[in-house]
Amino acid sequence: MGSRDLLPMGEITRRSGFAASAIRYYEAEGLIEAHRSGGGQRRFERSVLRRLAFIRAAGNVGLTIEEIRDELARLPGNRTPTKADWQRISRHWRTRLDEQIAALQRLKGGLDGCIGCGCLSLRSCAFSNPGDVHAERGSGARLLPDSLRRPHPTRRTPA
């Protein structure tokens, strides 16, 4: 079937909601592919709209470009994701989401306990203990998994 009717940039930006610069960036990063017209203009296959939808969804779930690239790389070629593809991916994302939800609920639970306690003392408040009490190497129960700990580029290993 048709490898004809390729879509120009404008169509893609309009239908995907991404800025042209983002589209180019994704191409440069290898998340999507583009053919070229006689002059150097990009011409996209219809399937990149699906890829872009995927990218947006994955981004919303909190995957990095790197992770998204990996995930996409497992879908052979431009193939429309199969049921199996989708199930694997869904599992991945669901796990992530479950973690995030659980983390937030733990945090909220701690907060409930805190209301009106006037604490926020370093030793007793569930919100802030990572610093003082069992200080350095956070072995104890982390309230937030790294995935939610504020995507701090450099903070990674607080050293």
Added chain:
Amino acid sequence: MGSRDLLPMGEITRRSGFAASAIRYYEAEGLIEAHRSGGGQRRFERSVLRRLAFIRAAGNVGLTIEEIRDELARLPGNRTPTKADWQRISRHWRTRLDEQIAALQRLKGGLDGCIGCGCLSLRSCAFSNPGDVHAERGSGARLLPDSLRRPHPTRRTPA
């Protein structure tokens, strides 16, 4: 009571878990205050440990430095947060956490519906519709509130 026994940097870093550079940064940003010794060294009041605990907690909830500064600014001076302070703040955070949790659950719900549907077509998949269907001005149901939409510095107004 003691406005004596001020704490030096090392004590603060040890007990708060923040790096010295972070402490200095927070001072520069006006989140905390410091006295100075004869030479120029910082001497902190005990209360800044509480402030730092607050900062860490707030950061974990996802507040930006800007927001934390605002919140702190409402606590008069160095006053130990009162019950009322805490209740207001807790409400604020709880709201935010509730939003975040709800958002993730909506997302997960959409994902459940998606499993095995083989969709991710731009028009039907709950995960990716913001782009295509009701395109531009996202008036429809957002799956993710801005608070979770990936703190994208520049993405703010996708323009």
Added chain:
DNA sequence: GTTCAAGTTCAAGTGAACTTGACTTCAAGG
């Protein structure tokens, strides 16, 4: 008095995910 860990400042770097600027070129209409 000497030593040296602990402290200081200031400028510059980091990483993620794009955007912006400063042009140049393409493609379709008149």
Added chain:
DNA sequence: CCTTGAAGTCAAGTTCACTTGAACTTGAAC
């Protein structure tokens, strides 16, 4: 042919929350 708007490139800029490095100075202990 000429204009116009959509598209191209490439380097550099942006935001956030810090960290890092260089180049000193302090201050508590011996």
